[in-house]
Structure formats: C-alpha cells, structure tokens
Amino acid sequence: MKKIACLISLCAMAVSAQEKTNPFSVFGGLESNSTWYMNDPGLNVVHPDPAIRSNNYLFVNGKYKGWTAGIQVESYEDKALLNYNPRYIDTDVATYYVQYKNDMIDITAGYFYEQFGSGLLLRSWEDRQLGINNALRGGRIVFTPWNWLQIKGLYGRQRTGFTVADSDIYGTDLELGLGDIFGFTTTELSIGGSYVGRDQKVLTIPDPNFRDRTDAYAARINFGHGGFYASGEYDYKSDDAVVEKQDQVRNNFVKPGQALLVNMGYTKKGFGIDGTFRRLENMSFYSEREAAKNAFNDRIINYIPGLTKQQHYNLANIYVYQAQPGVAMPDYTVLKAGEIGGQVDIFYNFKKGSKLGGKHGTKIALNYSEWHALSGDYYLPAKDYNVDFLAFGKKYFSEYNVEIDKRWTDRWHTMFAYIHQYNNLKLVQETYDIVNADIVAAETTIKFGKSRSIRVVGEHIWADADKKNWAAGTVEFNVNPKLSFYTNDMWNYGNDDPDARNHYYNFGTAFRYKSIRAALNYGRQRGGLVCVGGVCRFVPESSGLSLSVNAAF
Template identity: 55%
Template sequence: MKRKLLFLLLPLVTGSLYAQDTETEEKEEVRVYGGFESNIQWYLNDSGRGIEHPSTPLRSNNYFLTNYQYGRFTAGFQIEAYEDNGLLNYNPGFKGGGVGTYYLNYKTEKLELTAGYFYEQFGSGLLLRAWEDRALGINTALRGGRVLFRPSDNVRLTALFGQQRTGFDVSEGRIYGFDSDINLNSLFKFEQSDLSFGVSYVGRYEKVTIPDPNFDELTNAFAGRINFIHNSFYISGEYNYKQKDAILDVQNRINNDFVKPGNAILLNFGYTGTGLGIDATVRRMENMSFLSEREPTFVDATSSSLNFNDKVLNFVPALTKQHHSNLANIYVFQAQGKVDFIDQPIMKAGETGGQIDIFYEFAKETALGGKYGTKIALNASSWYNLPGQYRFTPADYETNLFGVGEKYFSDYNLEIKKRLSETLLTNFYYINQYYNTQWLQGGEEVNSNIVTGEVVYNFDTTKSVRVEAEHMWADADRKNWAGGTVELNLNDKYSFYVWDIYNYGNDDSAKQTHYYNVGGAYRYGATRMALNYGRQRGGLVCVGGVCRFVPESTGFTVSLSTAF
C-alpha cells in the first residue's frame, strides 16, 4: 500500500521539484524534465465468451521518468510499478516495483560518456538494438558503459559494454560492441550526392555449462553497410554475419549437435520526385536469432521469455504494410529470423522476401486529379522460407542463396485518398492477404480479401467526425468479418469513439462474436487521459512490425500520460 501511494504522489512531487528548479534555474543552471505514464486495466467476466477474469483482475503498468541536466552532465532514472501484477501477457519479470533504469551522461561536442542503463542501435538493428516500447512490454536497455566519439562532423565512433535488462535484473550474457558511421561527402567533394558507410561488431559472452561444447563461449557478429543518395534516388545495403553457435531445439534447449552460423542481407532502394515515390526493400535472414542468453527462461510448460521479446539483442521487424484497419490486423506476419524445426514437414531456417511501396499523386485540375488532386498508394509484400535441403534427424540444413521456399505470407493492397471538398475527405482500401497458419502458428491456410471505406468530415479546424466501414472475406479459420468505426473530435481536447468488429461468418455459431469498444480521451497541454470499455480479441498485437500475443479479455482500460 505504501508503494502504491508513493507512485500516485510522484507526479505531484515532480511538479514541486520542477517549480523549485524554475525559480533557481538562472543561479544553478539545472533543468529537470521527464514524464509519467500509467496504464490500468480492470478485467471482467464475460459469460458471452466464457471468459473468467484473472485472480487479480485490477492490474497496472506505471512509469515515472525524470532527468536532471546540469551543464554537460545529465542524470536520470525510471521508476516502474506493476501492481498488483503487470497487464495480461506482459513479461512476468515486470512484477512489483522499483528502479527500472538509471544513468549518468557527460557530453561535449566530440565526446559522450554514459554509465548505467542506455539505449543503442547499430545500423538497421539486425545485430543490436536496445530499446523500449511500453505498449509491447519491451525494455532491453543495456546496463554498463558507452563511449561516443565524434572526431569530426563526418565520423562517429561508438564503443559499449553491458548486460541486457530483463525485468528488474540483467541477463547473464555480457555484451561488447563497436560501431562506426563515416560520411565521405567531403572526401569526394559531393554536392548533389551523399555517401556514407559503417561497420559494426557485437560480441555476446556467456559461460557454457554443457560438457564439450561445439561452439565458443564468445559469439562474435559483424556487419557492414553503405548508403548512397543522388538527387532523387537512394540505395542502401547491409550485410550481417553471426559466428556459428548452438541452435535451440523444439523444447528451446541448446542442441550441441546442431551448430550453425547466421547471416542477413538487407537492401533498400527508391526514388522520390514530384508526385511519385517508390521504395523497395529486400531482406534475407538465416539463423539470425541473437539472444543475450542462449537459452530462454521458462515461465511454464508452454511459455518462455521468447514469447515476451525478452533477452533479444537484435531488432527484426516484419517488413510489411502497417495497416490501421482492424480487420487487416487479424492475420499479421511476424518476421521469421530463427531456425525452427517444428516437426518433420515444417523445418524453417529463416526468411526471404521483400516489400515495395509506390505512391503517386494525380495533380489538381486533371481528369483523375479533379479539383483537389488524388493520392494512390500501392503496396506489395511476400515472405518465404529459405530454399534448400532440410533433415529432421539428426537436425541439419543447407540453404540456397537465391530462390524461395514455402510461402509464409503475402499482402497486396491499394489505397486511394480523395478530397471532395474543403471539409470532406474520402479514403478507400483494398487488401488481399495470404497467411500460412500451418507454418506460422499451426492451423489452416487463410486467403482473405478486405475492403474498407472511410469518410472524414471537418466541421471546422478543430471539430471532425470519421466514419469507417470494413469487411473481410476469408476462406478458412474464422471466415468472414464485418466492422465499423465512428470517431468524433470535438476540439483539440476531447475525442470519442466507438467501434465493433463482428465475426459473423464463423462456422461455429457460438463463436460469432462482437468485439466492441467504446471510449474517449481528454488532452490538456502535455497531459492525456483516456478511458475505454470493451472486448479484446485474442491474437497478436503489433507495433512497428514487432508483435506480442494478447489473450481474449473484457474490461475497462484507463491510460494517463504527461510530460514536464
């Protein structure tokens, strides 16, 4: 009870500190800034779906971050409380309360030193990304030390050492890293072009306890990248290599007889011009699971730290369209970067595929543009298992560099935005998806087609209403869905919404469920408070291509966030 009371009082304490600091800022040159965030859920019984609330139905995730800056020094800490427990299916390591992270930083024009917890990313993150995403329950900060050195405007060098955060502790693995970013414009005297490159190193040292290991305790990984821009064209490439290491078996235990290296190739190129934009990305990954501890921690017989993106060193998002349609997010793709021998017919070594976006705007006062112009966006993505030879017992594989294997997923979509008047905007979306449920999570393959129509009417500069209707035709699993949304913005402070998606096509009439939600938000300056009630559809929830699984639930949600 004392801990809960302290956390509720933290925003008030911060306000007092900030006021005191404001009065003495000129004398002491101290700046205080940070924020507070609280997400509370009250889970209820739902007899219509046969759901009983958990044993602790009232749960909350709370974060208080404060930073103090004095001259070249900055220090800060983040206090976290998960009371009585964290929200459903968050990392169980986030339990109770305490100091989650802390740091001390010293910075000049050329040198920056950090001790404590810090966040970092090398290149695209395929070797290393330490980051925080509270919506996904991810915080993989490194605790240790980091040095950034900028000998010139064209060179940045980074060296670090640390252990990765897991819950309120750190993992056993020790992480070493070096990264460089070098710009060559001055050397080649480019005026209309930009050329840069970088190299990275990441080492993970973890003591091996099994007898006669066929791999080293220190796993080394290297990467090189290059970026080039000329006028409206750009291209970049990155290659990553991970030294051979033990692969996890079906039980997520080290297999000393199954040892392989890993690699990843990432290419991105495109064009931006008047009215036209093209962006394409190709990625091939093989055995690119990179954890701060080789073996995940088990929560129970069916769940481990991997289910919560815990102890994951690298950043491997799904390179697919991030839809805002509720129905388009039922079958979402998760990147398949690791080796996974599920059973005899399903053996995966990674993924290969790509995504392309094409944007075009028909100019105003043309036949297709009309008075206000018309915007069209095309997107296509397809992802496959790596082609090659696979053997289940004893486990082994040899992949081909080119070609594709079993298809995992595809998403082809069209988006048209058309303004009809100064106050009326319309949007239309068509989405075709293929989801190989058997290879991705077990079940039937699903082909679906989704159509969405949206209308936004602006009463004035601060008042608007948005109405959306959508429908999915699916040939398997839960079959057809229909949905709708109404959102009202009264001004820059108040907003309200109601939406529902209805699984009317389910072959099991008892599971033809409405997933409804109603809520609103209030904003004042840097403070936002939101309240909603409704049903959570079980499945994957994704942010920026990274996902976590959420169970079916019903209840109230209250969110509060503020910055100072």
C-alpha cells in the first residue's frame, strides 16, 4: 500500500507543477480501484490470498507548443483484482511516449494507440474495466499533406503486462477523400486501404507449414448523402496456423481468414434506421499465436465486438452474446469457423402534442439481432473445413428489443423495455444448454427541487434453462450533483437447485468534488461475462468491499 500512497503523492506534485506560471501545460489523472474480498458461505466463496487487492493508474502528460510527452505508472498491490491478467503485478512504468504534431504531420515514439478502419485488422486501445491495454511500443507517423489525403505508418511490439510480445507488428493505412477531391458539397465519399503484418517465429515447430509473417489487407468505402449513409469493408488474412486452444499451435491446420462488414442507414429529425451485416471467418488475430482465446483479451491485435444492443439493464446482460471470430472443432457437436449475421436499429420520436407524443413527446426504439455459425463442410478427423460465403449455419444467438421512453412532466420520466433472447450456450460458450429468455424492465425517475432525484428500476427474466428465473430491483437517490446513494439486488429465485437461489445484492455511495470522484460499494458480484462495448471478460463470483477513486488535473 506504500506504493499506492507514492502514486498519490506524485499526482499531487503534478498538480502543483500545473499551478506554476510557465509555457508548459500539465494534465493527467489518477484512478484507483480496490477491493477487500471476503468469505461468503452463501455463495461458497472463500476470499483469495491476498484478500485486499488494488489496481492503480497514474498518468501524467506535459505539452509545449506542438510537443506532448507522457508516462503512465501502474500498481497492482498486493495483486491485481480477481481475474485480471496475471501479467499485471507489482508497480512499474506501463507506457510512455513523445509526440510532435502540426497540421501536416503527427509523429509518435514510445507507446501509442491506433485503429485502422473499423478495427477488424488493427485496433490498440485501453479499457481498464476489462483489463485491456494492447498499446504498441515503437513508432507511428500520420501524414496529412492535404485535407483529402491521410497516410499512416507504424511499427511496434504489443504490450503484454509490463513487457511486450515476442513479435513485430507493421502497418500502413491510407484514407482518400474523394468528396473533397471532386468538390462535392452535399455528398461525402471516401475510400481507404490498410495493411497489417504480424511477424512471429514459432519455436515449438521446427519446420512449420506456415510463414513467420502473417499478412492482412483491408479495403473500405464510406458514402453519405443527405440523411443516407453507407459503408463497407473487406478484410483478408493470409494462411496461418489455426489455434483452437491457448498454447496449442499445430502444424497440420493452416487456413486463411476473411471478414466482410456492411453498414447502412437513414436518419432525419425524429426517425432513424441503421442496419449492420458482418461475416467473420477465422479472424482471430493475436501478436503471439499461442495467446489465441486467452481469457484476458491479452495480445489481441484486432477489435471484434459483439454487434448486439448494448443493454443497460442487469438481467439483460446475463445471456449476452460474445462475437465468434475464430475456429473451434472440439467434437461433432461444436463445429464453427466464424460467424455471420447482423442487427437492425430503428428509433422514432412521436411529436410533442400528438396523441402518442403527449405534452412532452414519446420515444420508441426497436432492435433486432441474429447470429449464426458459417454453413459448410467440416472435417473433424482431418481438421479442415470448407464454408459457404453467405450461407447461414446453426444459430448462435438472436434478440429483439422494444424500448419506450416517456416523459410525463418536467419532473417525471419513465422507461419500459421488453427483450427476448435466444442463446445457444453450447456453441457460443462451449458449455451447455440452449436458453430462451424473456425479460421485462421498467424504471421511473422523479425529480425533487433543482437537483434531487430518485430512480427506481424493476426487472424480471423468465428463462427456460440454465439458472432459470431471476428478479431484480434498483433504487438510486441523488441528493445533489455531488452525492448519491444506491442499492440493488438480483435474486435467482427460479434456480432448480434450492441451494443456488442466491441474492446478489449491492449498496453504495458516490461523491464528487470538482474533478475528484469517489465511490464505495459493498456486495456480491455475479459470476459470468462482463462486457463493455461488446468486448467481454469472465468474472468469478465474489463478495467484498470496493473503493474507487478518480481524479483528473
């Protein structure tokens, strides 16, 4: 804990430096997330050793004219929070960089983040809730000689824990604004292309049937006119070893990969429709082949979120869908080489003063998503497959949602949601069961005075398999913009096992003062997938007291 206190002291020193009058500017922040894990006989949970764990991040940046430099120090004391990457341990410098930028050129040396196109080939980013930081350590150049042309080039090694992966990542990306070239005033049109190379020698295979370097290419187009927009991207990954399980690189299963992503929609005031189609085939891509399908999203090069509605209700996130970009052929019941499917979103605002809109208007949102395995021929003994391009195989997942958002008065607001989910857990998570679930949720928010409010949420799920029925409730009380309290509970009352009909309760408070936010929580964590932006990680069941502190300067 002394190291954590040291980080706080460094943060205070940085704030003090900011207050001095000089041509430099200093900015950054401190984030600390700590948990005291406790024994919980009701969940059959025994606290880990050590019981008190903390993830801490101090990042400080300095800027002078076109120059920016920064450093991030991370501390995991005595260990990282449960089910974070075990490579996060102790206290050390995590990332650092120096950047120079003007209107034409942007040069970075050190650690950097980047995304090409949709991210299907390359995206480096940080998400502390998921424990992801796959920054590249090396160099990047972004050259923009005209407003219609941008060229990127990069080289680096990917972060894993406090070191880097044993491979080289190369990349280049070009974006050409045809609308600007031809002087279009009401139409947007651009094309782009990307190349990403991953060079890694597999020492466990003396004479591999695949090259050390894997080449990946992408082409994309974006179009927009009035309220209509459309985009498309095609990606190809050269022949490479198919890794079905972590640390199992085989020499007799080598296949290429490809992806197709199409998005289009139309919006105008009060109405919008958006549709996305995606097909993935063998598109798992890691800086080290052995890291494929690890539980921590460690050393992942590309970004493949689950394209379904991002639910904000607790029970709607029990049977969440995880994208299926890779190959798995463990037995005859699970044969998959990717996914195919999509989703459609529609929203409509009933005008104020109309019958359905009322005095304050009414909003309705509809969403439908459906995902399947790739249809084709799978040869289990020979470890091979031949899939069709646009044919749908066994269904992984489907979901439809209806949300009604209604404001009755200036102080009273309600929402209602109905959700139906189908999840083939046998294929998606390679566990068991097919689950059909119906979920209803209703919430109301009432304001008192200028800033005081109370929010109440009720939820229920009817599921025909797995853990069966749940009920949930939440109450939030905002005393003012600085102070709030909450309590919630999820009760698995319908579990076939009477001893597993558990309550997952939590209660806590949050406080803000200027740029500082502190939150304290006591309760239980339901085991399962936790997803942020469609990317998921597994968390075990646990009980304890948690403290979170965020400060920016």
